[in-house]
Amino acid sequence: MAANRAGMAEARPSPKVSDEVRQTTCYMCACRCGINVHLQDGKVKYIEGNRDHPVNRGVLCAKGSAGIMQVTAPSRLRKPLKRVGPRGSGEFREISWDEAMSTAVGWLTELHETAPHKLAFFTGRDQSQSFTSLWAQHFGTPNYAAHGGFCSVNMAAGGIYTMGGAFWEFGQPDWEHTKLFMLFGVAEDHDSNPIKMGLGRIKARGAKVIGVNPVRSGYNAVADEWVGITPGTDGLFILSLVHELMKAGKIDLEYLAQFTNAPVLVDKETGLFLRDEDDRPLVVDRRSGALTAFDRKGVRPSLSATHDGHRTVMALMAEKYLDPQYAPEAVAERCGISADRIRAIAAELARVAFDEAIVLDRAWTDFRGDTHDRMIGRPVSMHAMRGISAHSNGFQTCRALHILQILLGTVETPGGFRFKPPYPKPVEAHPTPHGHGRPGRPLEGPHLGFPRGPEDLQINEDGSPKRIDKAFSWEHPMSVHGMMHMVISNAHAQDPYPIDTLFMYMANMSWNSSMNTSGVIEMLTARNDDGGYRIPRIIYSDAYSSEMVAYADLILPDTTYLERHDCISLLDRPICEADGAADAIRWPVIEPDRDVRGFQSVLIELGARVGLPGFLNADGSHKWKDYADYIVNHERKPGIGPLAGFRGADGDKVGRGEVNPDQLDKYIENGGFFLHHLPDEAAYFKPWNMAYQDWAVDLGLFDTPQPYLFQLYSEPMRKFQRAAEGHGDRQPPEHLRDRIRTAFQPLPDWQQPLEDAAVDHDEYPLHALTQRPMHMYHSWGSQNAWLRQITNVNKLFLPGKLWQEKGFEDGDWAYVTSVHGKIKVPVARMDGQNENTVWTWNAIGKRRGAWALGEDAPEADQGFLLNYLINELLPPGGDGLRWSNSDPITGQAAWFDLRVRVDKAPPGGPSEPAHAAILSPVGQGPSNVAYGEEF
Amino acid sequence: MTSLPRSTEKKLGLVIDLDTCVGCHACVVNCKEWNTSNYGAPLSDMDAYGAAPEGSFLNRVHAYEVTPDTGGCAQTVHFPKSCLHCEDAPCVTVCPTGASYKRVEDGIVLVNEQDCMGCGLCAWACPYGARELDALAGIMKKCTLCVDRIYNDNLPKEDQIPACVRTCPAGARHFGDFADPDSTVSRLVAEREGIDLMPEMSTRPVNKYLPPREKDRLSASGALSAQSEDPKGFLAWLDKALEAL
Amino acid sequence: MHPAPSVILFTTLSGLGFGLLAFLGLGLPDVTGGIAFVFFAIAYALAVGGLLASTFHLGNKVNAIKAFRQWRSSWLSREGLLAVLTLLVMAPYAMGRVFWSENWALLGWLGALLALATVFTTSMIYAQLKAVPRWNTRWTPVLFLAHALAGGALLSGQITASAVLLAVLGAVQVIVWQQGDGRFAASGATLESATGLGRIGSVRQLEPPHSGQNYLLREMAFAVGRKHSAKLRAISLGAGVLLPLVCLLVLPFSHVLALIAVLSHLLGVLAGRWLFFAEAKHVVALYYGR
Numbered sequence A: 001m002a003a004n005r006a007g008m009a010e011a012r013p014s015p016k017v018s019d020e021v022r023q024t025t026c027y028m029c030a031c032r033c034g035i036n037v038h039l040q041d042g043k044v045k046y047i048e049g050n051r052d053h054p055v056n057r058g059v060l061c062a063k064g065s066a067g068i069m070q071v072t073a074p075s076r077l078r079k080p081l082k083r084v085g086p087r088g089s090g091e092f093r094e095i096s097w098d099e100a101m102s103t104a105v106g107w108l109t110e111l112h113e114t115a116p117h118k119l120a121f122f123t124g125r126d127q128s129q130s131f132t133s134l135w136a137q138h139f140g141t142p143n144y145a146a147h148g149g150f151c152s153v154n155m156a157a158g159g160i161y162t163m164g165g166a167f168w169e170f171g172q173p174d175w176e177h178t179k180l181f182m183l184f185g186v187a188e189d190h191d192s193n194p195i196k197m198g199l200g201r202i203k204a205r206g207a208k209v210i211g212v213n214p215v216r217s218g219y220n221a222v223a224d225e226w227v228g229i230t231p232g233t234d235g236l237f238i239l240s241l242v243h244e245l246m247k248a249g250k251i252d253l254e255y256l257a258q259f260t261n262a263p264v265l266v267d268k269e270t271g272l273f274l275r276d277e278d279d280r281p282l283v284v285d286r287r288s289g290a291l292t293a294f295d296r297k298g299v300r301p302s303l304s305a306t307h308d309g310h311r312t313v314m315a316l317m318a319e320k321y322l323d324p325q326y327a328p329e330a331v332a333e334r335c336g337i338s339a340d341r342i343r344a345i346a347a348e349l350a351r352v353a354f355d356e357a358i359v360l361d362r363a364w365t366d367f368r369g370d371t372h373d374r375m376i377g378r379p380v381s382m383h384a385m386r387g388i389s390a391h392s393n394g395f396q397t398c399r400a401l402h403i404l405q406i407l408l409g410t411v412e413t414p415g416g417f418r419f420k421p422p423y424p425k426p427v428e429a430h431p432t433p434h435g436h437g438r439p440g441r442p443l444e445g446p447h448l449g450f451p452r453g454p455e456d457l458q459i460n461e462d463g464s465p466k467r468i469d470k471a472f473s474w475e476h477p478m479s480v481h482g483m484m485h486m487v488i489s490n491a492h493a494q495d496p497y498p499i500d501t502l503f504m505y506m507a508n509m510s511w512n513s514s515m516n517t518s519g520v521i522e523m524l525t526a527r528n529d530d531g532g533y534r535i536p537r538i539i540y541s542d543a544y545s546s547e548m549v550a551y552a553d554l555i556l557p558d559t560t561y562l563e564r565h566d567c568i569s570l571l572d573r574p575i576c577e578a579d580g581a582a583d584a585i586r587w588p589v590i591e592p593d594r595d596v597r598g599f600q601s602v603l604i605e606l607g608a609r610v611g612l613p614g615f616l617n618a619d620g621s622h623k624w625k626d627y628a629d630y631i632v633n634h635e636r637k638p639g640i641g642p643l644a645g646f647r648g649a650d651g652d653k654v655g656r657g658e659v660n661p662d663q664l665d666k667y668i669e670n671g672g673f674f675l676h677h678l679p680d681e682a683a684y685f686k687p688w689n690m691a692y693q694d695w696a697v698d699l700g701l702f703d704t705p706q707p708y709l710f711q712l713y714s715e716p717m718r719k720f721q722r723a724a725e726g727h728g729d730r731q732p733p734e735h736l737r738d739r740i741r742t743a744f745q746p747l748p749d750w751q752q753p754l755e756d757a758a759v760d761h762d763e764y765p766l767h768a769l770t771q772r773p774m775h776m777y778h779s780w781g782s783q784n785a786w787l788r789q790i791t792n793v794n795k796l797f798l799p800g801k802l803w804q805e806k807g808f809e810d811g812d813w814a815y816v817t818s819v820h821g822k823i824k825v826p827v828a829r830m831d832g833q834n835e836n837t838v839w840t841w842n843a844i845g846k847r848r849g850a851w852a853l854g855e856d857a858p859e860a861d862q863g864f865l866l867n868y869l870i871n872e873l874l875p876p877g878g879d880g881l882r883w884s885n886s887d888p889i890t891g892q893a894a895w896f897d898l899r900v901r902v903d904k905a906p907p908g909g910p911s912e913p914a915h916a917a918i919l920s921p922v923g924q925g926p927s928n929v930a931y932g933e934e935f
Numbered sequence B: 001m002t003s004l005p006r007s008t009e010k011k012l013g014l015v016i017d018l019d020t021c022v023g024c025h026a027c028v029v030n031c032k033e034w035n036t037s038n039y040g041a042p043l044s045d046m047d048a049y050g051a052a053p054e055g056s057f058l059n060r061v062h063a064y065e066v067t068p069d070t071g072g073c074a075q076t077v078h079f080p081k082s083c084l085h086c087e088d089a090p091c092v093t094v095c096p097t098g099a100s101y102k103r104v105e106d107g108i109v110l111v112n113e114q115d116c117m118g119c120g121l122c123a124w125a126c127p128y129g130a131r132e133l134d135a136l137a138g139i140m141k142k143c144t145l146c147v148d149r150i151y152n153d154n155l156p157k158e159d160q161i162p163a164c165v166r167t168c169p170a171g172a173r174h175f176g177d178f179a180d181p182d183s184t185v186s187r188l189v190a191e192r193e194g195i196d197l198m199p200e201m202s203t204r205p206v207n208k209y210l211p212p213r214e215k216d217r218l219s220a221s222g223a224l225s226a227q228s229e230d231p232k233g234f235l236a237w238l239d240k241a242l243e244a245l
Numbered sequence C: 001m002h003p004a005p006s007v008i009l010f011t012t013l014s015g016l017g018f019g020l021l022a023f024l025g026l027g028l029p030d031v032t033g034g035i036a037f038v039f040f041a042i043a044y045a046l047a048v049g050g051l052l053a054s055t056f057h058l059g060n061k062v063n064a065i066k067a068f069r070q071w072r073s074s075w076l077s078r079e080g081l082l083a084v085l086t087l088l089v090m091a092p093y094a095m096g097r098v099f100w101s102e103n104w105a106l107l108g109w110l111g112a113l114l115a116l117a118t119v120f121t122t123s124m125i126y127a128q129l130k131a132v133p134r135w136n137t138r139w140t141p142v143l144f145l146a147h148a149l150a151g152g153a154l155l156s157g158q159i160t161a162s163a164v165l166l167a168v169l170g171a172v173q174v175i176v177w178q179q180g181d182g183r184f185a186a187s188g189a190t191l192e193s194a195t196g197l198g199r200i201g202s203v204r205q206l207e208p209p210h211s212g213q214n215y216l217l218r219e220m221a222f223a224v225g226r227k228h229s230a231k232l233r234a235i236s237l238g239a240g241v242l243l244p245l246v247c248l249l250v251l252p253f254s255h256v257l258a259l260i261a262v263l264s265h266l267l268g269v270l271a272g273r274w275l276f277f278a279e280a281k282h283v284v285a286l287y288y289g290r
Ligand SMILES: Nc1nc2c(c(=O)[nH]1)N[C@H]1C(S)=C(S)[C@@H](COP(=O)(O)OP(=O)(O)OC[C@H]3O[C@@H](n4cnc5c(=O)[nH]c(N)nc54)[C@H](O)[C@@H]3O)O[C@H]1N2
Pocket: A124, A125, A147, A150, A151, A152, A505, A506, A507, A508, A509, A512, A513, A514, A541, A542, A543, A544, A545, A546, A547, A548, A558, A559, A560, A561, A599, A770, A771, A777, A778, A779, A780, A842, A843, A866, A867, A895
């Protein structure tokens, strides 16, 4: 309204908000909130949260609120690009889609037909993994994964192997009922808005929050108790809590006996479970004293029984965790937490779990057929993420944390931690990995899965890895998300074999998502003696002019999130809630103003033109026109497709149902998402609750009910350990035998992080960490004119003590040195952090010339990456070998094991290493912006 | 116009909960997003992609560290700040053109951009840094309390609240009428001892801040008493405890 | 506060101009014709030039005309009105002297009063600002008036008056500095009170809200080093008061010396005005840890 725009506001001004609102899903980060996009004259005027959406219920974070500056960013790629200068120069020629597609089809067809393993297809931040993996499966290459291996696979694997579900966004605290929320190692996490909303609810009713984090910022700033732990020692701290609770008998015996493998008998010879002929683990019934399968009706499993000298898991746990090595005073110094505080926290956990128990008058029936007339809740909830998982001991720490939750009886009980569908889902319901590539033929099954033992490793007869990233090899047997961080390094080393084409999607691998940034840049540009590149071809899809673009040979420019179809599917990483299943779509709410195409649609066309069987009809015609077509018409199993809502000819079927050609319209009408509530009696105790199990079967999550026990003691772990002890025909190589024996403890313990053990602590006395800024998503925030103003320089925060010792002053710079490299950075003081820790915001530093920013942008001049100091390989050990800097169990990249030294540097920038600028394929952004002038 | 009303019918404003704010900047950006396309001139961004990007914002979030007088570890506090819609708003009385005014009906302090000459004096008069002169438009910008939302009949009733309040994921921002002692905001202030910023400036801010709750109290609060010391004792206890179930 | 050249020039020149007008209005010196023309021309040039300079920093000059509307509450508005009124009242008076050798004394007295009132209103623009404790004192109008009067006396060639007023100005300036140094602390504003976190403990900025600059920081968080400030104070006092005094009282009178005295005074006043802004700390700087 013009009058209102400039003049004195009327008493009750009521200007028109927009012409039209279109509801879709945000993708300024992977949280996937619902948004209302207000359009005026075809332009985006305002984006707000969708109040009906299960994820965000109307709120919108800083990133989401800056969407306008993303879809208008000058850094958007405009047309396919073909590299004309040397890699890394940024010199490109714009080409037509015809040329781009035929180039890609040419390269890929040859590989598909002759040597599919020579294609490595890895995806980053995308949310269409069930589709991209299908593509790769049909291509026949074993070399596919998403980025989970360097992200937080420990958390996913630790959760699924222990309790059939994990933190990430796959579960949530019972925000409504919880009375004590304990948060380990989280700065932001994928559930960005839900965690904030949950904290807000907790705070509104004055419930307590304990934050365990070396740094007191963000969520930890509002925590009532802040525990400034020394990085990498959470496992010790947690097991010390376990020690205290067990010693005091403050554990939920009913829960442990009924729902966990605590009563299961462990064979004293093999360390494997005693099982009956149907392979069901055995327990001793408390009443009859008889040995019986765990799941028989009326069984009251005994926790303390022995049978022929075989003891229960509970007994093994007592033996392990009551040991004084886990006593508070034994761990206090290493954890940087006083023994008194550890005891007080244990007491508080016990007090809230047991003295403030919640009782819901809701009857439910368990998998044994026993009916419970109420639901007893232990209102202690926990959540954790990369602070726990991004260490080389992270898998076991995650397991330890889940064991703590389980001992307190707080998983899937009111007030505790709750799974979101499709979880809970036991390991047995997950596939095993597949990696046997054959020319011209699809893989026999999905690439990624959950190994049950050595038999599921993806290795050749001679023990060598089948995969380029060496996932599922003896080096990292349970690398269930693959190991994207090793791909470039291994491809460059041609170990285990050379590849031809590296095909990547939405991952800034030459910059913030690589360990060892300068090393990776060298590897991407390294040449053979004949002058050809060591990694011969690189195809990359990005939407923006990122650092990675410069290192690819062929660029397939993607759309922005408001310009394309996407599917947030139950087959993948859906947006479910603990109280229901939900999925969502994105759809083009605005049309691209550039010659760009949605990557999934491009992949569909590539698949068909390369001749991948799954992408063609019997008559050779293309199976799907584009991604929208795939979303609606693809069926995983008959009646089950990417979207669960509005199935069937009339659109009234849920989960299972024939294809509905109008499905997308239905989603759009419904606000871009679909939500299917579960019945009240199915809301808790889901792994054992038949009402839930039946609901899940109806919905198509499983074909039969899948109740299971929580795995305090992990049999798959024991199987790998047994192999290392010399049992079985698949044997680890000698140099890994010891490491597997110690790493694969079936009951978690704490190992010193690998880098901690490898480097001299006098020389590198400090731990160095990064945290995600809540208002930035990795590298993409800086191209956003609004977000970059909030943070365009990252300083290294030094603890007060160090600050004073070294005589730092405001505005100073420092050299930061690790065993691997040295950088120069600006510093600032922070007192609220662990005294042996320094930290900075993640991914603020930018390569000069990238993102359509000026070459003198502060992000390039004073911003920096800690990644330069981290290596994908550890320093050579006693055996002269350089092991991957990853968790020996899962291959999780150990970002946070980093140790450094900090010294005062001469004042002033630029931060070092200071790279030369890359040429911008999209030019530079305009100087001034005044968005909204025309409205 | 620039004389202050003796009193206002309503006292609309915000409560900011410092115990809950996680410092996410959602309110900062959503405020910018709403206001750049609505009330008055856009909120410009100078050198938006260059070496010194600098734009107008009506709300900014600071971060502080507080070292308790009683000893103990420093605490981080995220601190959002926008116009406090002061009852004795010095920014209004100094304005020579009459562009700045405080509304009698609801107490909102606004700038009438058609009259503003961009002298900046009101920004000098404000102790809180709540006014910013837009570099491109040359006009004074400040929080409007989303006057174009809170009465906007084109918005659903539940959305007739400020953009920053609607968007705040943590629910750390509350909007309401402080003249009504029963409003949520009044009750929050009473319950949580809400405070004024810089009372010594005698501006009588309408917006109130809820201070952080007391922290780090779990250190010497006692330990659990042991039931058993070793595995054997534990198993014996276990038998007994199970018996009791 | 940011020592913006436009504002420094404005307050300095217009102060001098109105000071001179005040003397001229009192008939000091009692000149007519061409000489009067020169005096009035200088006075008007300074006053009007100063006023024009003050519009340089306006973001939206087209609305400058609206600045006269709010005289009931706004010192800036009052200043504008009084300035114009002074110039209007002094114009016939000046014409009387220049063209008709007439001394309409009553008009002159009125003009002189208005001129000083204008200076007073200028000073009140600053003095009223609680948010800038150094300015928020009665000494600010005293200082501005002392400046205007001493400068006016000097420009109007009133040697004795100049000497006395310069001495007064020097004394006032020293007092203003003295007490000004304690004003911020006395205001009670601290980062603790600004955030309300003082009840927990002492507060320190951890991170600013935005990485870069903003209007507030540029405008209100200017800081001047202690040494630099001491040097400028010396220059201000030396050039603005002492040297002119020496020129007037110690050395035999000459026009060259008078000119030197005036220019030196101007330099001193400019330095003093620069400090007036630069040393004044706005309480908003607290929020930025400054
Ligand atoms: N030091 C340190 N390094 C880290 C981490 C850390 O904590 N510390 N965290 C690690 C973790 S967990 C992760 S997940 C990685 C993340 O690192 P990356 O996976 O590299 O994430 P982004 O920086 O978001 O880069 C993704 C790329 O996707 C592009 N992109 C954005 N939107 C689209 C789109 O719509 N389509 C297409 N085709 N491309 C798009 C962006 O332009 C960008 O180039 O970083 C890792 N690196």
